[in-house]
Amino acid sequence: MDYRLAVIFTIILPLILLIWALVEKLEAITHLLIIYWRVASLLMITLYLMIAAIPIGFICAIASRILIPISLWFWVDLNEEIEDMQPSPLKLTLTSWRWAITVYNAIGALIFLPSLRCAFLGAEDLLADPGCRIWLDPPWMYKEIFHPGWNPPFLGFLAIVGLLIYVGCFAYFVVIRLGRQGRSATGN
16 A cells, blocks of 8 residues: 555656646746655665665665655745745645655654664565565566566666665765755755
């Protein structure tokens, strides 16, 4: 059920909101959603780590649940600009989605927390543990639908490369850009 909710809250709804904001030419919402997609890309990396049953995927899963809500509420300038907008269906939908995904991620992180121990198991123990294995079954079904015949270790290699790029970009943001910009998304 968690994976089904994730598809709705983390892919379908933000994609609709981004398209809607682009059509309406609302820069603050568009900018916020682009930031969201950058942060939420960790979810896709996590999915591919889980396909390969790489234990660090469990750390990425919890990290994404923490980083996504932060990315949606962190920016003072965007929050003020969105708050100052005239009431509209898009503004209401965005605000509702922000709160819903925040609650969803907070509850999800609490539920997922006991599974964090899976990140510290060896490959054989990870696959043998029913509490860990339950989190791997949906990614394996995803692989069978979208990547039949692909080698899971190769998909895991791609995920590791993606994770290294993600961590590099995140480190650059935290060390350099955050120091210069503070909580301003536009750098003003």
